[in-house]
Amino acid sequence: MCKAVILGTGSCLPERTLTNAELEQMVETSDQWITSRTGIKTRRISGAGEYNYRLAAGAGRKALDNAGLTAAELDMIIVATLSPQKIMPSTACFVQAELGADNAFAYDINAACTGFTYGLDLASKYIASQPEMKVLVIGSETLSTRVDWEDRNTCVLFGDGAGAAVLGSRDDGRGIFGSKLRSDGRLWNLLHMDGPESQNPALQPEDWQGALIRMNGSDIFKHAVRAMSGVVNDLLEQQGLSVADVDLIIPHQANIRILRKLQSRLDVPDEKLFVNVDKYGNTSAASIPIALDEANQQGRIKENDVVLLCTFGAGLTWASLLMRW
Structure with missing residues (x-):
């Protein structure tokens, strides 16, 4: 039976690095305060011309190169983002034009930080029914356009960037073989952003504060750890596996305290947990694909390794997701 397999990965990051020391000059904070609470030392911030779709296309182009494919061979492009280039058309359509992927259809999805994993699952379903398809899944964000730079509780967390994966099919046992997707819209107010x-006037929210990220950090922390550990355990049980059977876990890079708490709950050794939140901060939908590409480029993932992705975001x-590399 054919499974969807990742053929190549890529990432694209803005040139500018924003340090904690620079943030000290912008809001009432300190490097010690940021590092102790988040583990973040730097994050990338887009400059002139580094639009969401250009970062996305840059990551997609590298993923295609890594897979040995051309844009003309793509059948589908999915872009996961909560900071789209425009409300319409989709960022994916901009990416299609930028890449010259004339044979692909394209659209966006928004599941916040969970978006890329949702996108991989969606692509795998298309490929299961049409094994000849080649699908480009991208997570891309310019969160610097949606951050309140006067709110020290959120502005220190987020960064810009894009990551991508090209998927095709294989019949040798490798590929995506399990996933668990969850949501709870009753808790939307813990992490949200107005349009x-x-x-x-009749539809103007009474408490509209601009199209900026708003977050209840302490509640998000509790829900994130509980939800991610739960969905990982559920998936492993469904597949008859344990953490010991997993070669590498790539979680959403939200902050180091969430990652360490998750690590403790799952009893994961350091060498099996991929962490790069210190360099890039929380890049939402781009977080996992950037980390996946780094792990791939660093040789942290080898053929036939079992790789586990887990993530949590607004929605909630x-x-x-499990795959054999």
């Missing part, structure tokens, strides 16, 4: 100001949404 542009309504031009219909969360997910886990």
